[in-house]
Amino acid sequence: MSTQPKQLAETLAQKLVARACGRTHVTPGEIVNCQVDLAMFHDSSGPRRLKPMLEELGTPIWDKSRVVLVMDHYVPERDEESRRIVHIAREWAQEQALPHVYDSQGICHVVVPQHGHIRPGMFCVGGDSHSPTGGAFGAYMFGIGSTEMLGVLVTGEIWLRVPHTVQMFWQGQLARGVVAKDMALKMIGQFGMNGGEYQAVEYAGPAVKALSMQERMTLSNMSAELGAQVGLIAPDDTTAAWLAKAGRPQGLPAWEDTARTDWFSDEGAALTRHTFDASTLAPQVAAPHSPANTLSVDQFAGQRLDVAYIGACTGAKLEDLRAAAEVLAGHKVAPGVRLMVAPASQQDQKAAEREGVLQTLLDAGADLFATACGACAGYGETLADNTTVISSTARNFKGRMGSTSAQVYLGSPYTVAASALRGVITDPREVLA
Structure with a gap:
């Protein structure tokens, strides 16, 4: 047998x-x-x-x-x-x-x-x-x-x-x-x-x-x-x-495993x-100069800002732009704060235009930048000396986005937008409420 x-x-x-x-x-x-x-x-x-x-x-x-x-x-x-x-x-x-x-x-x-x-x-x-x-x-x-x-x-x-x-x-x-x-x-x-x-x-x-x-x-x-x-x-x-x-x-080779259904980890x-536990997770913020310097947003609440940057592959896709617009709709960014928006792709920018999302951001005072890596990769319009920034990018290493004296905090598009609105690092749940 x-x-x-x-x-x-x-x-x-x-x-x-x-x-x-x-x-x-x-x-x-x-x-x-x-x-x-x-x-x-x-x-x-x-x-x-x-x-x-x-x-x-x-x-x-x-x-x-x-x-x-x-x-x-x-x-x-x-x-x-x-x-x-x-x-x-x-x-x-x-x-x-x-x-x-x-x-x-x-x-x-x-x-x-x-x-x-x-x-x-x-x-x-x-x-x-x-x-x-x-x-x-x-x-x-x-x-x-x-x-x-x-x-x-x-x-x-x-x-x-x-x-x-x-x-x-x-x-x-x-x-x-x-x-x-x-x-x-x-x-x-x-x-x-x-x-x-x-x-x-x-x-x-x-x-x-x-x-x-x-x-x-x-x-x-x-x-x-x-x-x-x-x-x-x-x-x-x-x-x-x-x-x-x-x-x-067009021209992509035929993909032979489209019918396979076991792409998961077995029990x-x-x-x-x-x-x-996602239900207890608060918005997170990473302090300069590492994504590992992360604590809940309340630990940085009130930190004054010069720039808010919504860009990069982790923070400027269509849904990210929607999140920022949800916070900023009908409002203006705080005096003295520059809001920079660089959509992640032409496809997402066009969709944001059709939905009115992009106009909402522009009405709030945003400056629009090219759909490229831009400041995240230290190219184009970068950060000036002694500026304090909150950014939706993936990294905040010293000098990565421009001047080595810039202080870059990381957050979600919700957190970046809420912080731009008040001029200080802000829990977006306060604004959305």
């Missing part, structure tokens, strides 16, 4: 890596070689570094249909150096006849998902530290450097040490005015910027499942600030609805779980 072998309980990370390396099962700690489904890079991390190396090797790109190039860091060009960098990217894209190029359409971590490039089950790499954003779609996506990206472009492969999974399980329901950015800052404040070092962080539980795709993208994006390699969320009906609306880019899989 024969018996069927017992099926091993696996984490979502193990399943994704196993598919990518052509195995039925992988174990944390193993070194495996994975086939890459998508490689993304931008004007800063891509052509200006990759072009000369590829030319020196005399080697073609392994599969152009799996490459996405986004111009988002040095646009709009403001000086000779930025014009040089962007020119290299545009010229190289034309020489290579790359089919997926997004020029001045917004930030890569928002634009690429909005065009349907990232799908459940995929194994992706990005030339940017916030590439874990793709994990919001149940894809294994992480950031790599230019030398590693060169290897991917030549071979279509990359080696990986299979990570252990740390699951952040969120019970309960978020209160009004409390969002995914607050969840992310809470975890970073608790565990620090190396809290998930070379591990797969997975977000789960009722509060995560209730999040929209844009909110999930914020959560996965800031896995980078936890020090994690990836930030995964199991795909579900919310994911499917987003992908149906986004469609599939009994080996992982470390930390549990949080």
Whole structure:
């Protein structure tokens, strides 16, 4: 009498890596070689570094249909150096006849998902530290450097040490005015910027499942600030609805695993779980000069501000702009405070225009900036000396957004807008009430 072998309980990370390396099962700690489904890079991390190396090797790109190039860091060009960098990217894209190029359409971590490039089950790499954003779609996506990206472009492969999974399980329901950015800052404040070092962080539980795709993208994006390699969320009906609306880019290779339905961590899989209660979470604020300097907003209430910045891939998507408009509708920002708004993508800016959200922000006194990385990456209109800022960006490292004497606090779009309204750091729940 024969018996069927017992099926091993696996984490979502193990399943994704196993598919990518052509195995039925992988174990944390193993070194495996994975086939890459998508490689993304931008004007800063891509052509200006990759072009000369590829030319020196005399080697073609392994599969152009799996490459996405986004111009988002040095646009709009403001000086000779930025014009040089962007020119290299545009010229190289034309020489290579790359089919997926997004020029001045917004930030890569928002634009690429909005065009349907990232799908459940995929194994992706990005030339940017916030590439874990793709994990919001149940894809294994992480950031790599230019030398590693060169290897991917030549071979279509990359080696990986299979990570252990740390699951952040969120019970309960978020209160009004409390969002995914607050969840992310809470975890970073608790565990620090190396809290998930070379591990797969997975977000789960009722509060995560209730999040929209844009909110999930914020959560996965800031896995980078936890020090994690990836930030995964199991795909579900919310994911499917987003992908149906986004469609599939023309020329994208057929994705063979769309029918697979087990992209989740099995019951009994080996992982470390930390549990949080979303219903008791207050808005969070990170003090200069690290996202790990996070406490509840009341610990910073009354801190005077010069600038409020709503921008970046973690704070200026359509839903972020809506949140800010909800707070600011019918009001003006406080005298002496400059409100800077840089939508995350052209798609989101146009939607905000149609809905009247953008006009609400402009009526409140906001200055509108380009749909690009902008001040978050220290480019364009940056922070002046001795300014105190509250920002919806992911990082507040010293000098990152301009002057090294600028003091940058981090918060959600709700918190940034409420603080702009009063001129001091403010709990948005007070305004919304």
